[in-house]
Amino acid sequence: MTGVVWSRGGALVPLPYNQRTCYCGQVGPRLIGQSLVLVGWVAVRRDHGGMVFIDLRDREGVVQLKFNPETDPKAHEAAGRLRTEFCIAVRGEVARRPAEMVNPNLASGEVEVNVHELDILSACETPKFEVGDAPIANEELRLKYRYLDLRRPPMQRALIMRHRITKLMRDYFDEHGFVEIETPFLTRSTPEGARDFLVPSRIHPGQFYALPQSPQLFKQLLMMSGFDRYVQIVRCFRDEDARGDRQPEFTQLDLEMSFIQAEDVQAIIEGLLVRIMKLAHNVDVPTPFPRMSYQQAMLDYGIDRPDTRYDLLIRDVSDVVRKTDFRVFRAPLEAGGVCRAIRVPGGAEMSQREIEKDLTEFVKGSGAGGLPYLKVVTGSGHADATGPGVRLQTGVAKFFSPELTQELERALELQPGDAVFFAADTEDNVCRYLSRLREEIARRRGLVPQGKWNFLWVVGFPMFLFNPEDRRHYAVHHPFTAPLDEDVHWLEKDPTRCRAKAYDVVLNGIELGGGSVRIHRTDVQQQVFRILNMSEAEQQARFGFLLEALRHGPPPHGGIALGLDRLVMLMIGADNIREAIAFPKVTKTFICPLTEAPSPVSQEQLDELSLRIALPQKK
DSSP: OOSOEEOTTOOOOOOOGGGOOSOGGGOOGGGTTOEEEEEEEEEEEEEOSSOEEEEEEETTEEEEEEEOTTTOHHHHHHHTTOOTTOEEEEEEEEEEOOGGGOOTTSTTTTEEEEEEEEEEEEOOOOOSSOOSSSOOSOHHHHHHTHHHHTTSHHHHHHHHHHHHHHHHHHHHHHHTTOEEOOOOSSBOOOOOSSBOEEEEOSSSTTOEEEEOSOSHHHHHHHHHTTOOEEEEEEEEEOBOOSOSSOOSEEEEEEEEEESOOHHHHHHHHHHHHHHHHHHHHOOOOOSSOOEEEHHHHHHHHSSSSOOTTSOOOEEEOHHHHTTSOOHHHHHHHHTTOEEEEEEETTGGGSOHHIIIIIIHHHHHTTTOSOOOEEEEEOSSSOOSEEOSSOEEESTTGGGOOHHHHHHHHHHHTOOTTOEEEEEEEOHHHHHHHHHHHHHHHHHHTTOSOTTOOOEEEEEOOBSEEEETTTTEEEESSOTTBOBOGGGTTHHHHOGGGOBBSEEEEEETTEEEEEEEEBOOOHHHHHHHHHHTTOOHHHHHHHHHHHHHHTTSOOOOEEEEEEEHHHHHHHHHTOSSGGGGOSSOOOTTTOOBTTTTBSOOOOHHHHHHTTOOOOOOOOO
């Protein structure tokens, strides 16, 4: 039975659940002796052979309810009907727990509520999984019953943290003179790397809106409109392949500023992140954040979002290994590639199985052919090569003469007990293999310090990359990024040597966001479009409104966008962004198990939009 109060006097009058006194997690010693109305869900029920105890849970925490058969027999009898996740209201008196019953792990652990009246507001079928701290169900099941999953305390804490971070953002930018302005969701298709989500127009048959991948063009137009400080917490959409930690719809903090240089945007973001770290972890982060060039990041870490909390730096050993007879090293070098290595202090203790099976298979998963390695030892025992300072053994040690051993020792500053891992291939491949290997070794050997927050700006990105397959240039960021003033002359001579006024902010090896100073001159923008193999007709068709606006007195401007989902994920200590989103999609398929979207639509709806479905032929 539900909807009935079992009370001291046996009255069948519903409790005024809309007059809740406070949240469960707010009940404490200051309320001892007071009568409260509480509402929530049954987290745990314990029957101690007479006395019944219920842990009542809401978004702020848990409080223990006590049902005494001697003082409140009706309420006690009703408590026998309760099961996990029943929604109830109670009226009772706050009392101090016996000393031996105090729970130091609960904010309300010093008290309990002696229940006099109980109202079962609704029953619950047996939950599909335990609604507790640990997610014991697989993710797809959690997403199918997301309303149950969101009752779990970690998920509620995550979304409350997200709320607090977004509120802090709005307050911070208001303090700094920014105006929050919404930009359209239904706009023109201007592909910026990923595919657009298209929305057919009923009024204009055969024509489509696109959902924005970002508000990039609109925020530039706002700068040209005189709103010199714009901000928005905005939904973005990208119809890209399901891979990595991605969602087809995501949220970003988007901002733009006029009459600035890159340093001004960076300073604003640093101030924001300092406040967020204080809110989320009570940590004071020093500013300014360190800066690292893109080139240095790729040389030392093999990736443009390096995790600087630990060493394991990558070093170029091409000049040393080209003197060996090892074909695996020499062939890539003769083809114009590179050979680089990671020195792992203490890595000689790693077993042959761990290296030759686990780590080798790991790098093969990144596309590498194998994992050349050697160990640095000292003392007696067989050594394949010997130098005055160190001895090399196992793996590829036999290819290093005493003289080359000395050169490698100097190049890598080798010490006894080290292990060295090599990669020889094209520069791009070597960076990919060793950056992933570096992260894997750090994880396996426990080299990643906990509770450390390393912020970093990566700057000086190349403006273009040249694809030899189709023999054309592509923008590294987007085609509206301005070149560095000292590199403008390379636009004509060699675009691949031109660096951009672009910058990414990185936290513990994860990119939080990226931005740039934009092009505000029509001639430079058209020149960039030409480098990207875009004809004048295509320029006008896709970006004519932007080129027209650039002829009407645009200010110098620039901005940045931060991934809100990713930022919240880091602040709550999660390992994927779905833990920071209320209703995400399944990663591998982008399907919503809860609503079963995407789904078919009726023929009538298709006819209204002048659409006909032509399914691809099965292979």
